[in-house]
Amino acid sequence: MAFWTTFWTVVLIIGVALFAVLSVVVTIGGWFDIRALFESIKAQHTQAESEDRDTSADRKAHSN
Amino acid sequence: MLGVCMIFAAIGIETNFSAIDWCIVAVYLLGTAVIGLCVNRFVKSVGDYIVAGRAIKPYLGIATMIGTELGLVTVMYAAQKGFTGGFSAFHIALVAAIVTLAVGLSGFIVVPLRQMGVMTIPEFYEKRFGRGVRVFGGAILVASGVLNMGLFLKAGSIFVTGITGMTSPLALKLVLSGLLGLVLIYTVLGGMISVIVTDYVQFVVLSFGLIVSCIFAVNKLGWQTIIDTVTAQHGPAGLNPFHSDGFGIQYVIWMAFLGLVSCAIWQTAVVRACSAENPKVVKRMYSFSSVGFMVRFLVPNFLGICALVYICQTPALQSIFLPDDGNADSGMTLMAMPVFIGNILPTGILGIITAGMLAAFMSTHDSYLLCWSSVLTQDVIAPCFKDGLSNKTRLRLTRTFVVLIGLFLLLWGLWYPLGQDLWDYMAITGAVYSTGAFALLVFGIYWKRASSTGAYLALCSGGLAALGLKPIAELFNLNASAETVGLATIGLAVVTMVLGSLAMPNTRPAASEEN
Numbered sequence: 001m002a003f004w005t006t007f008w009t010v011v012l013i014i015g016v017a018l019f020a021v022l023s024v025v026v027t028i029g030g031w032f033d034i035r036a037l038f039e040s041i042k043a044q045h046t047q048a049e050s051e052d053r054d055t056s057a058d059r060k061a062h063s064n
Numbered sequence: 065m066l067g068v069c070m071i072f073a074a075i076g077i078e079t080n081f082s083a084i085d086w087c088i089v090a091v092y093l094l095g096t097a098v099i100g101l102c103v104n105r106f107v108k109s110v111g112d113y114i115v116a117g118r119a120i121k122p123y124l125g126i127a128t129m130i131g132t133e134l135g136l137v138t139v140m141y142a143a144q145k146g147f148t149g150g151f152s153a154f155h156i157a158l159v160a161a162i163v164t165l166a167v168g169l170s171g172f173i174v175v176p177l178r179q180m181g182v183m184t185i186p187e188f189y190e191k192r193f194g195r196g197v198r199v200f201g202g203a204i205l206v207a208s209g210v211l212n213m214g215l216f217l218k219a220g221s222i223f224v225t226g227i228t229g230m231t232s233p234l235a236l237k238l239v240l241s242g243l244l245g246l247v248l249i250y251t252v253l254g255g256m257i258s259v260i261v262t263d264y265v266q267f268v269v270l271s272f273g274l275i276v277s278c279i280f281a282v283n284k285l286g287w288q289t290i291i292d293t294v295t296a297q298h299g300p301a302g303l304n305p306f307h308s309d310g311f312g313i314q315y316v317i318w319m320a321f322l323g324l325v326s327c328a329i330w331q332t333a334v335v336r337a338c339s340a341e342n343p344k345v346v347k348r349m350y351s352f353s354s355v356g357f358m359v360r361f362l363v364p365n366f367l368g369i370c371a372l373v374y375i376c377q378t379p380a381l382q383s384i385f386l387p388d389d390g391n392a393d394s395g396m397t398l399m400a401m402p403v404f405i406g407n408i409l410p411t412g413i414l415g416i417i418t419a420g421m422l423a424a425f426m427s428t429h430d431s432y433l434l435c436w437s438s439v440l441t442q443d444v445i446a447p448c449f450k451d452g453l454s455n456k457t458r459l460r461l462t463r464t465f466v467v468l469i470g471l472f473l474l475l476w477g478l479w480y481p482l483g484q485d486l487w488d489y490m491a492i493t494g495a496v497y498s499t500g501a502f503a504l505l506v507f508g509i510y511w512k513r514a515s516s517t518g519a520y521l522a523l524c525s526g527g528l529a530a531l532g533l534k535p536i537a538e539l540f541n542l543n544a545s546a547e548t549v550g551l552a553t554i555g556l557a558v559v560t561m562v563l564g565s566l567a568m569p570n571t572r573p574a575a576s577e578e579n
Contacts, residue, residue: 004303005291008151011158012366016278019359022126022352023271029123030264036121037260038103 079229079406085415086228092269092419096262096426097246103261121341124264125349129336130356131263133326134270135428136421139364140219141486143401144394146368148485150294150302152310153365156319156487161358163323168350173328174337176509178346183338185331185501186443192508193516193570195447201504201523202443205331208497209436210469212490213429217244217477219486220425222395226402227418241474243422247429248470266427269420274363277405277417281370284408285377293373297386318547321554322491325498327357329505332435364401371404394485437465483534488546492532499553500526503561511565518564525557 145153167174182188186205190198221240224230230239282290294302301310327333327350340346375381385400409417441461446453453461503522507514530536532549542549 001295001300001303004151008154008303009287011154012362015157015161015355015358015362016275018355019271019363020275022355023268023275026123026127026130026352027268027271030127030267033121033124034261034264037124 079227079403080409080411080414081228081406081418082411084411085418088412088415089419089422092416093243093246093422093426096265096423097249099261099265101249122345122348122352124260125336125340125345126352126356127267128260128263129333129349129353130271130360131267131424131427133333134267134356134360134424135216136223136425137213137216137219137428137486137490138360139274139367139421139424140223140398140401141490142361142364143368143371144398144485145361145487146365147372147397147400148368149310150298150369150372151291152298152302152305152307153368154362155305155311155316156323157358157361157365159316159320160323160326160361161354163320164327164350164357165354167324167328168347168352168354171343171347173505173509174334174346174350175343177334177505178337178340178343181338183335184439184443185329185334185505186439188508189504189519190443190447192514193504193519197504197516197519197523198443199447200520201501202439204500204523204527205497206436206440206444208493208495209331209432209439210472211476211496212493213432213436214473214476214480214493215486215489216425216429216432217473218480219398220422221477222398223402223421223425226399227406227414227421229406243426244429244470244474247426247433248467262423262430263427266420266423269416270424273417273420274359274367276413277367277409278363280408280413281367281404285370285373290369290373293376294369297372297376314545314551315547318491318550321502321550322494322498323357325494325502327353329498329501330494331439332431335435367401367405371400374404374407375400394483398486433466433469434462436469437462440465481535484546489533492529492546492550495529495532495550495553496527498526499529499550499557500524502554503557507558507561507565513565513569514561515565515568515570517568518561518566521560521564522557525560526553528556529553 142153142156145156166172177185177188180188180191182191184202186198186202189201217240220243221237224239299309301307305311305316306313336349337346340349375385381403385396405417406414441453441458445461446458500523503526504514504519507518507522529550531540531542532544532546536542537544537549544552
């Protein structure tokens, strides 16, 4: 019984402490990642649009 | 639910929840929904809608992974396990952390999936076993997944009743229908991008909220009193998870398997791996998330234990939550934690925690709704059309399924009699898919001879896990526990996969091998 009491106490303390640290790190890091996500998606859209434009210009050139 | 409300009204339990807390909840939830709607402008393709353009970096990946898995329902069923099992219930958390860390370090299953560039697990089935397995496996996945989230609304309503003291069943139904409505609107419009942003907000509020609740709980009850009460209530089984009067060895093994399922086989977790920037990010996400996978059980388990101690100290509550015959109703044991929180936290903090929990409730719903409806569209419906479906049609179909599944949840939550711990219900409904999927993924990735016949047989074997549900077990007069049924089903799925593959090997190489 004494073993399990000590064991679960240690597990709880380590678990909560690790989670507290992780929460702070992820909260800050996640904020920057959200900004990066939007920039990356915007860039993907811009690239896709320019590729579409190039493709339609090529098609026009071929048809002429 | 009606019965629980009536008991609650009759005993007149008071909580610290006040008008200020309601205001905090309303502002917070509306704010989250507005954020979800605002990101709608970024959705231009199915890739944006389902995997957020595959542009998720590690911290955000961790936040959303934990945000999805640390929902209100998780907090409720884990607290119930702490209430009914004592400190022994911590083994679920510990095993989940070890398994997730092992997956993170080794990349087991998740890295090959990310390398293949699939969006869903059934998509892997097609690459490895053919289109038929994809459609069949996708249908089983959706059926299991939707049943699995079938009692989310019920758990949500029990939480709201317990923490706010709201006893009018009509008001309760209106509040929950309103929440579901909000989720449906922003999931339908924003897809994965809004899910990720709202998951992040929810992660921040809920993680800090849970830590604060633990501090308040220990401060109120005292550490030694907690240990003494658990020992007095549960005896050695309340501390030793292997004790035969408590969980037992079989249950611990079953939990180890479920730990693997939660992080590497369950579609809502795997979709995060598939959305990651590259395999290296996948490994980092999983390694760090192992802490989250542990805490999502550990902290609510602990709050459930504290609720037990608090109830033991309050005679009015003891007669309801801990009847002399020892057979407390599962609805009541679910309500113990919210009643406890509603009594120990002060106004203001209670509002923030409730808002965080309800946001978690919405966040889990949006992730799951999006997940199952996109699997239905991508893996069950689209493969049936020879010429495929346009992006526009896929988006429209996914959004329609989100609404239809939402309506099903409303009906199922009201109709189904739980009769067992919520966690055990969820483990078994999930096993209908996960036991078969385990065999398909492990053998499909790591054994070249795995064939589509083996895959079909393994998927069918997984369906037998439904025998672990209490109403079905009673129907067939089965006396086996949920964990026995679950473990037997895994064994059967593995055996049928191997025998089926050896007896009827594939005549053509799989698509993944051709590429």
